[in-house]
Amino acid sequence: MTASGIERDAMHRALALAARGPRGVNPQVGAVILAPDGTVLAEGWHRGAGTPHAEVDALSRLAPGGARGATAVVTLEPCNHTGRTGPCSEALIAAGVARVVYAASDPGPHSAGGAERLRAAGVDVDAGVRAEDAEQLIASWLTVQRLGRPHVTVKWAQSLDGRAAASDGSSQWITGPDARADVHRRRASADAIVAGTGTVLADDPALTARDDAGGLLPDQPVPVVIGRRPIPETAAVRRHPKPLRQFDDLSTALAELGAQGVHRVFVEGGPTLASAFLRAGLADEVLVYVAPVLLGGDRLALTDIGVGTIGEALRLQTSRIDRLGDDLLVVAHPSPEGVH
Known part of the structure; x- marks a missing residue:
């Protein structure tokens, strides 16, 4: 019927x-x-x-x-x-x-x-x-249910020539205000936001979702840090409205977060962490914010992702490209075939 x-x-x-x-x-x-x-x-x-x-x-x-x-x-x-x-x-x-x-x-x-x-x-x-x-x-x-872990979005911002920072390590701000506002909206829609200890210790991020005036948005992701190094009690992330979670490795983090009802994980912890998620095959979605600036140098947006030859390249399928002010947002997903 x-x-x-x-x-x-x-x-x-x-x-x-x-x-x-x-x-x-x-x-x-x-x-x-x-x-x-x-x-x-x-x-x-x-x-x-x-x-x-x-x-x-x-x-x-x-x-x-x-x-x-x-x-x-x-x-x-x-x-x-x-x-x-x-x-x-x-x-x-x-x-x-x-x-x-x-x-x-x-x-x-x-x-x-x-x-x-x-x-x-x-x-x-x-x-x-x-x-x-x-x-x-x-x-x-x-x-x-299907993967046994949360959905993972890996995000990074880069210059047109693929750099995440200038030679001295400075990276604020590669992208403009429209792109940054888009990131905060996406943070608010995630259940958890993940960064590495290197980024937390170097940049002292708050890992919060904020509005254009800097105020906290109503929905906040759980702050998660990956790595063994201790996070200082004075770190900005410890003032997050939700308690900080810290894990030693990616698999443990995703397993425990999934068991606690976390469905959407937003990764923006710098080149080392982004590369680790990609290398482990744990990225379901990739967000790349591309700014029309050139930086040169060796501060690449990604490091080793396990690709030795062009035949091993991680192929992505682009689902959309948005213009955010002068910047571009590329949204892509790993192809069903994975590597070619």
Whole structure:
């Protein structure tokens, strides 16, 4: 049975409800319960780890038996496992729901299988309704499920001739105010911002997301430092509104951050750290801010990324190029083939 116009409208509403929930260990999910005549009976969304899932949240707003014969419209395939809460598939079956319409399939090895369980219980199931919109909403969560780590964006600013700093090490500012404002907006949309100990000790960055006047934006990424050298108590990053996290290596950092609900990692820690992420194959997106200046010298924007010959070059696919004042932003992703 193909989703009706009423069900598609309900999915639009469910997606809006899902967006109210926080990013974290669990995905953002919304649900709408429809009566057989299409009337909305109840709505719900997931409010964070340990709270009822969207389907259960919506069902809890109905009297016992109130969902019998109803249709549940959900942005993600109902889960089929017991974690902090029980399986949503079982909750829908127990409530007497007759039909389930969902958008995105659950890729989790432990939580998937809800659709199969519902069908086995005689529930009519329609999958993939507005799946692209749902997947876009939870794209970072899906990355964590598929890769087992957060989505990583590696950013750097460089001169037209590929330098990250002048010969004396000075680098503020290669790019102009429009490019810097764009960086701060992207910091605010990330869950964590990562720098290396070398950059923190040399430049004393605050690792905050700020507005044009220098004030803190409402959303701040968790500051993360990679490296073994101690960070002074007087360092600017220790005055960040969120506690500093420090790790010895990239893999440990990503694993622990992912386990704590960090989905989006923004790396801007200088040439050494950017190169390390690229060399390890841990960059999902590359942002390169290019300023129309020439610096010369040996302060390259990248160091060794494991490329010995041209045949080993890391090939990227450019997804967009934006002009920011006099500067250019190149957004690229590693090609599916990786190296050529």
